[in-house]
Amino acid sequence: MxxxxxxxxxxxxxxxxxxxxxxxxxxxxxxxxxxxxxxLKAAVETSSKFAAIPDNQGRDNPAAHALVATINKAKADMAVLMNATSGQFFAGESGTELLFRMIRTACVNAPKGAKVIGSSIEHPASRSAARRWADIAGLDYINVPHDDATGLVSAADYTALMTPDVAVATILHASPVTGMGMDVAAISEAIRAVAPDCLIIVDGIQHAAHGQMDLEAYNVDGYAISPYKMFSRHGYGIAWISDKLSAMPHDMLIDAPATGWEFGTRDTGAYATLSDVVNYFDWLGGEVSDETEPxxxxxxxxxxxxxxxxxxxxxxxxxxxxxxxxxxxxxxxxxxxxxxxxxxxxxxxxxxxxxxxxxxxxxxxxxxxxxxxxxxxxxxxxxxxxxxxxxxxxxxxxxxxxxxxxxxxxxxxxxxxxx
Incomplete structure (x- = not known):
């Protein structure tokens, strides 16, 4: 310890x-x-290294191939860090921007007359997106009140307002105001007990630095983090989305791959610093345990x-x-x-x-x-x-x-x- x-x-x-x-x-x-x-000092060094490389991904030259391999490794490393056995990771402008994109896609693909549910404890990143796109898509927004005294919202709080026609749900993993962590797995289970096909999107931005993430256990469809709050740097966000959300119609270029979610050329150095973060967690785990598997x-x-x-x-x-x-x-x-x-x-x-x-x-x-x-x-x-x-x-x-x-x-x- x-x-x-x-x-x-x-x-x-x-x-x-x-x-x-x-x-x-x-x-x-x-x-x-x-x-x-x-x-992390390693992330600073990595950022500097990749900032000096003029090449882009997707070309037929050794540098481009190395950049693609770096990005693929970072995504694989993130899958280990967050225990993701399916779905995909992609980068965006920020964690907030990625929450808006995921929630927008979920809402515009929801059945007419469906509902969106979220809680009053949420950061405006998810709450604003859910309310805005529920209104645009003609969906009812259901607010789950949090407990003012404890700064928490529980699975039981969600259950009390759940109905089978809830198509989109948002969950805050940890509050940047109270510092309290929510039981995402329990809340997700409560939602799916009533609306099994609901798309569930989680704001993990505040939680990411403070304990392990386990997407396999959460059974959700989207999870966003801001790497500058997890020992990397500013300038980008990272999202994971399920195969179900990946395949839904979303903002994309004409004739682009149907499950592609990134716009334009991403910063390879940003991705590379994620590997530095995962390496750090791996190192620390070796210092506090005898475990050998990453x-x-x-x-x-x-x-x-x-x-x-x-x-x-x-x-x-x-x-x-x-x-x-x-x-x-x-x-x-x-x-x-x-x-x-x-x-x-x-x-x-x-x-x-x-x-x-x-x-x-x-x-x-x-x-x-x-x-x-x-x-x-x-x-x-x-x-x-x-x-x-x-x-x-x-x-x-x-x-x-x-x-x-x-x-x-x-x-x-x-x-x-x-x-």
Missing amino acids: IQNNPELIKSIRDQFAHVDNCPFQGERIFFENAGGALT RKRIEAAGRAIHAYETYLTNTMINGTGNLPGLRDMDHVTILAGADNGAREGLVSIVVKGMASPDVVTALNKQGIRTHTRKADHYSRNVLDPLGLPDCIRISLCHYNTEGEIAQLLGALKKMGDSA
Whole structure:
């Protein structure tokens, strides 16, 4: 395991760029991982390597053949990472753009008079797409309310509103506001128990860095991630779609292959960095287990990441050494409760008597990077029901340390002492 293993933690941190130092600010602690995780040094090197290559895929020359092989390897590596035994992976502009494309295709191919179901906890990436395309396609949109106190939506919540005429469903894997992970497999099973042929599309963007993905277990038709939130880089998104969704009529060039979903020439370097990410998970799995098979090592890495991040968030909430935790600070309120087993590496708080942007600024001056979530089009679905104009999001990853948590707690404690 990662906890209580300083040598392993050092080895982990050594593989990431700017782990404790910002090129614009200097020394800093990075608790803004939900906004974009740190980048693997290997991914930086790979990006630079492929950026210098002038050739394109699809030509008859050695460079083009090598580029195609690189992309194919990345897709095969992603299949191992996400346990996909069928379907296809493809790249797009961003995770949000890919969610729109998948949901649009599902909605316009749905039977007239059918329904689309989704939940109020969802990020607007999926929620906006579902509501827009349900309206255009003449479908009824069904909203599943989440539990405000826990920041969760459950399989039972979906079941309560499911009917056999639901043709499209969307699920959020983890919330970037509450940090809570949903039980995708259970929700998918509940949907299919009532509407077996429903097309189910999952927003996995926030979840991807925090634990293993298992498409075989989820039994869904679409899953999107944003690689910059999974140790790669900005500029593209990755989607997996089932064979069923692949074959449906969709935006494509005239006379192009019927199951092709990519537009134009993709960045080979972007794909190549995915192999770097998979290699990293594989390496970590070998460090925390005796497994020899790649998928088993990746599963072990996911369990270790989840366990360590749970330890770090519990330390933040309960305290460490002589520092009180967030739950014991009278001036701090924890969103979604202090004791919530669904939490994935993220704690959102409000500080009594201080606007959240002011707290973020004060922390930043001490070299502690966090983020304000405002009740805007991104987060009002979570914050408005709680009567909050904003909150402070503290998001960590498995390369963060208990010492960094202690510095954060010390800074937040002083805010209460000076109040």
